[in-house]
Amino acid sequence: MDMQKAAGSGESEGIDRTAFEPVYAQLVNILRRQVASGFLRPGDQLPSEAQLCRRYGISPMTVRRAINILVDQGIVVAEQGRGTFIRPVELGTASFQLQRLQELFEDDPRNTVRLLQARIMAADERTAAKLQVAPGQRVIYIRRLILACDEPTLCHVEYVVYDPARPVVEAEMDVTALRGLFGGAGATMLKHGDLSVEATLLTEEEAALLQASRPAAAFRIEHLFFDFDDRPVSWGWFICRSDRLRFTSRLGLRGAE
Amino acid sequence: MDMQKAAGSGESEGIDRTAFEPVYAQLVNILRRQVASGFLRPGDQLPSEAQLCRRYGISPMTVRRAINILVDQGIVVAEQGRGTFIRPVELGTASFQLQRLQELFEDDPRNTVRLLQARIMAADERTAAKLQVAPGQRVIYIRRLILACDEPTLCHVEYVVYDPARPVVEAEMDVTALRGLFGGAGATMLKHGDLSVEATLLTEEEAALLQASRPAAAFRIEHLFFDFDDRPVSWGWFICRSDRLRFTSRLGLRGAE
DNA sequence: CACTATAACTTCCCTATAGAACTATATAAG
DNA sequence: CTTATATAGTTCTATAGGGAAGTTATAGTG
Numbered sequence: 001m002d003m004q005k006a007a008g009s010g011e012s013e014g015i016d017r018t019a020f021e022p023v024y025a026q027l028v029n030i031l032r033r034q035v036a037s038g039f040l041r042p043g044d045q046l047p048s049e050a051q052l053c054r055r056y057g058i059s060p061m062t063v064r065r066a067i068n069i070l071v072d073q074g075i076v077v078a079e080q081g082r083g084t085f086i087r088p089v090e091l092g093t094a095s096f097q098l099q100r101l102q103e104l105f106e107d108d109p110r111n112t113v114r115l116l117q118a119r120i121m122a123a124d125e126r127t128a129a130k131l132q133v134a135p136g137q138r139v140i141y142i143r144r145l146i147l148a149c150d151e152p153t154l155c156h157v158e159y160v161v162y163d164p165a166r167p168v169v170e171a172e173m174d175v176t177a178l179r180g181l182f183g184g185a186g187a188t189m190l191k192h193g194d195l196s197v198e199a200t201l202l203t204e205e206e207a208a209l210l211q212a213s214r215p216a217a218a219f220r221i222e223h224l225f226f227d228f229d230d231r232p233v234s235w236g237w238f239i240c241r242s243d244r245l246r247f248t249s250r251l252g253l254r255g256a257e
Numbered sequence: 258m259d260m261q262k263a264a265g266s267g268e269s270e271g272i273d274r275t276a277f278e279p280v281y282a283q284l285v286n287i288l289r290r291q292v293a294s295g296f297l298r299p300g301d302q303l304p305s306e307a308q309l310c311r312r313y314g315i316s317p318m319t320v321r322r323a324i325n326i327l328v329d330q331g332i333v334v335a336e337q338g339r340g341t342f343i344r345p346v347e348l349g350t351a352s353f354q355l356q357r358l359q360e361l362f363e364d365d366p367r368n369t370v371r372l373l374q375a376r377i378m379a380a381d382e383r384t385a386a387k388l389q390v391a392p393g394q395r396v397i398y399i400r401r402l403i404l405a406c407d408e409p410t411l412c413h414v415e416y417v418v419y420d421p422a423r424p425v426v427e428a429e430m431d432v433t434a435l436r437g438l439f440g441g442a443g444a445t446m447l448k449h450g451d452l453s454v455e456a457t458l459l460t461e462e463e464a465a466l467l468q469a470s471r472p473a474a475a476f477r478i479e480h481l482f483f484d485f486d487d488r489p490v491s492w493g494w495f496i497c498r499s500d501r502l503r504f505t506s507r508l509g510l511r512g513a514e
Numbered sequence: 515c516a517c518t519a520t521a522a523c524t525t526c527c528c529t530a531t532a533g534a535a536c537t538a539t540a541t542a543a544g
Numbered sequence: 545c546t547t548a549t550a551t552a553g554t555t556c557t558a559t560a561g562g563g564a565a566g567t568t569a570t571a572g573t574g
Contacts, residue, residue, distance in 0.1 A: 038485040080525045081566030095352030193511030199456040199474040217456040217474040228295040240405040242456035252449030337555045338536030
């Protein structure tokens with residue numbers, strides 16, 4: 001091979017057979033770096049699989065595996081018979097991680113959950129529709145206040161289907177059970193859930209709880225969880241001061257990496 | 258094989274060699290259905306790779322590929338030497354697709370972008386910091402109003418680095434160029450970007466533009482885009498009435514699918 | 515010029531196999 | 545009873561190769 005590129009950018013890297021990092025992962029990172037450094041730009045064609053095999057001295061399956069990873073990371077798009085190309089940055093691929101919210105329910109002593117109210121009541125029209133029960137049927141009504149580092153951060157309102165046969169109910173009454181709803185042991189009761197985020201104004205009561213002055217804007221994160229029979233179990237929403245919790249996302253590749 | 262499960266659930270499915278769907282994808286869907294139907298539940302162990310090979314009569318590499326897909330879909334977690342297990346529903350895996358937002362910039366005749374203001378000005382303290390330029394340096398200030406189906410939906414404020422050498426600038430002044438920023442041809446100029454969502458109150462001016470009565474809450478989606486030298490190109494934010502655009506997400510698997 | 519056939523190249527799918535690395539369990543020795 | 549050791553089971557990595565399906569460009573034919 002005589003023809004070489006400028007060789008200044010990222011062409012020079014190779015595979016380290018002694019490294020702990022698997023070969024396919026090394027190739028993924030090499031190509032990611034070539035994209036991040038601008039050596040490969042959106043629309044550019046990747047070297048063909050056969051070329052990559054020769055260039056790095058690895059087997060076709062290993063190359064394919066690396067490229068597959070890049071494909072479902074959304075970094076490249078492969079077109080059969082044509083080639084593999086770098087994808088431009090798109091907005092549709094943005095996803096917001098909710099780990100910040102998740103952390104609030106971890107076993108951190110600085111985070112506390114205060115039970116404000118818990119009683120059994122008759123479901124009103126809207127609640128009955130959401131939980132797919134008859135209006136007037138008894139449901140459990142729960143209100144909580146979540147504090148992070150002793151600062152009131154979240155308000156939570158939740159309606160749970162009342163079913164003595166279901167053991168979830170008892171645990172749900174517990175103050176700490178909310179952690180179980182999200183990732184703890186109790187999550188094994190839930191098959192799936194829907195989330196929906198909107199912006200809303202704080203009510204007078206919510207503002208008092210969250211120690212905010214009105215008028216103020218806040219996130220309203222509505223949730224609806226189902227059991228393994230696809231029947232609704234729990235419906236409710238979080239009210240969250242925007243300055244206490246922010247959703248961020250990154251499009252494309254970062255610079256260093 | 259004599260030992261059979263209840264056989265009512267999802268155990269009975271097999272691989273269709275004549276189908277268009279690849280074998281590995283068929284296996285992915287079979288296992289997904291077994292999770293969705295409750296035949297496999299969080300914490301349960303998947304059959305081992307060798308067992309799946311025998312059960313479905315396919316090669317180990319194909320089974321591995323299917324399992325890898327399930328792993329990075331977040332449906333199962335594989336532990337070396339132990340086994341592969343169904344993951345419980347977790348909040349951290351939630352991601353909000355922004356395709357609804359993306360659609361606003363598509364080539365739809367019902368969506369129009371109205372340029373309200375565009376002029377060159379000196380960067381104030383905050384803008385200069387975001388764009389990494391000296392305070393007082395000239396930047397381009399743009400305000401737009403985006404209408405979906407003739408309803409005012411989004412306000413957009415944007416500051417763009419003023420650099421005559423950069424061809425982006427001229428195009429950016431164009432009213433329709435905003436589409437290019439997100440997924441169009443212009444996106445090839447951008448390497449990556451940061452997004453951040455918060456809840457905010459509408460200002461008097463914003464309320465007038467969006468035909469809302471105050472006080473009202475809205476999303477504020479801040480964006481910061483970088484070029485291939487990792488230098489900021491554009492900083493700004495969208496103001497969006499919450500009832501016109503909502504972010505939804507699903508945790509776990511849906512029922513039908 | 516228009517159209518077709520061919521060849522070269524690409525990605526894609528699947529198989530078969532070998533070993534490495536890790537974990538749990540049963541067994542033997544102290 | 546505790547502690548090593550062996551063994552079987554698991555996932556994980558990597559190799560080599562065969563064929564299918566799609567694209568593109570070229571050469572040939574009408």
